[in-house]
Amino acid sequence: MVFNMTNDNAIEVVGIQKQFGTQVAVDDVSFTVGKGEVFGLLGPNGAGKTTTLRMITTLLRQDQGHILVNGFDTVTQAPRVRQQFALTGQNASIDQDLSAMENLVIFGRLHGLTRADARSRATELLGDFDLTNSASKSLDQFSGGMRRRLDLAVSLIGNPSILFLDEPTTGLDPRTRTQMWTAIRRLVQHGTTVVLTTQYLEEADQLADRIALIDHGRMVALGTPSALKQRVGGLHLQIEVPELRWVAPAQAVVQAVLAGPTEVQNRKVSAYLDDDGFRAVAAITTKLQDAGVPLSNFAVTEPSLDDVFLRMTVGKN
Numbered sequence: 343m344v345f346n347m348t349n350d351n352a353i354e355v356v357g358i359q360k361q362f363g364t365q366v367a368v369d370d371v372s373f374t375v376g377k378g379e380v381f382g383l384l385g386p387n388g389a390g391k392t393t394t395l396r397m398i399t400t401l402l403r404q405d406q407g408h409i410l411v412n413g414f415d416t417v418t419q420a421p422r423v424r425q426q427f428a429l430t431g432q433n434a435s436i437d438q439d440l441s442a443m444e445n446l447v448i449f450g451r452l453h454g455l456t457r458a459d460a461r462s463r464a465t466e467l468l469g470d471f472d473l474t475n476s477a478s479k480s481l482d483q484f485s486g487g488m489r490r491r492l493d494l495a496v497s498l499i500g501n502p503s504i505l506f507l508d509e510p511t512t513g514l515d516p517r518t519r520t521q522m523w524t525a526i527r528r529l530v531q532h533g534t535t536v537v538l539t540t541q542y543l544e545e546a547d548q549l550a551d552r553i554a555l556i557d558h559g560r561m562v563a564l565g566t567p568s569a570l571k572q573r574v575g576g577l578h579l580q581i582e583v584p585e586l587r588w589v590a591p592a593q594a595v596v597q598a599v600l601a602g603p604t605e606v607q608n609r610k611v612s613a614y615l616d617d618d619g620f621r622a623v624a625a626i627t628t629k630l631q632d633a634g635v636p637l638s639n640f641a642v643t644e645p646s647l648d649d650v651f652l653r654m655t656v657g658k659n
């Protein structure tokens with residue numbers, strides 16, 4: 343494997359554009375992915391996630407812009423780029439009649455490992471993906487989730503520095519999805535850079551260090567999950583008092599600390615917090631105590647990624 347050691351970015355995407363006929367599928371998208379980072383491309387159906395991934399993985403050539411993968415250009419150095427990564431979903435060639443172990447050994451041999459090295463790497467990967475007890479089962483006895491995990495293991499047999507996962511958990515039930523997430527997290531601990539596409543907000547929230555939110559071919563937001571959530575309105579404070587007569591004094595305290603509007607609903611007083619939210623919360627609790635206002639509930643919550651998604655994307659339909 344060849345690395346460009348002068349650069350901390352695994353991937354640099356600069357101003358890429360792709361048009362199919364008159365339809366612009368990807369429009370002036372730029373981002374970088376740091377080495378060892380989990381980067382999520384999130385967006386509704388038809389947003390341009392797969393097209394972006396296909397350009398980065400040299401399966402499709404962009405009309406404009408350029409892409410570097412570990413320093414190699416996807417257009418002028420495509421064969422070198424292909425040595426840098428693995429792509430899941432490519433392993434349709436997994437043999438259904440063989441066991442998980444046999445499949446892994448064959449792929450190991452295809453990657454140039456000796457038989458002994460292929461076996462020890464296969465054993466290690468089966469352990470990493472909780473498949474040790476199923477190592478000698480044939481694949482027709484595998485559940486969908488086990489298959490996906492084997493797929494991941496096969497992708498990793500050549501120790502790729504970058505792994506692309508196109509919708510890794512689409513169609514899996516919640517328990518199997520959680521198992522896949524654990525498997526993906528584990529591989530990041532080994533230093534692999536991961537780029538995943540997903541339509542699931544929770545998946546991006548659970549796995550990604552940073553998320554590019556894409557809609558209609560354009561990047562509408564880029565940042566950590568919590569930074570994206572903050573863009574939607576920041577932390578939300580909600581105070582509940584046991585009796586209505588305490589609502590006015592509670593509201594007065596909140597208004598004395600926060601500049602923004604407060605909302606009152608029944609026995610609840612709520613408000614959005616600005617950047618200095620936690621200091622405001624500390625001040626509010628102290629003042630409530632000083633004023634002798636009793637509380638029945640006190641909560642500070644983050645907006646969800648759902649709020650971000652709905653606020654920032656339109657979707658195809």
Ligand SMILES: Nc1ncnc2c1ncn2[C@@H]1O[C@H](COP(=O)(O)OP(=O)(O)OP(=O)(O)O)[C@@H](O)[C@H]1O
Binds near residue numbers: 394
């Ligand atoms: N080969 C192609 N020929 C024509 N149009 C295409 C082609 N590939 C993609 N498109 C169009 O480009 C747009 C972006 O598609 P893309 O598959 O990248 O979206 P996506 O975000 O991956 O969506 P999904 O979540 O549904 O897979 C869509 O409108 C799609 O119809």
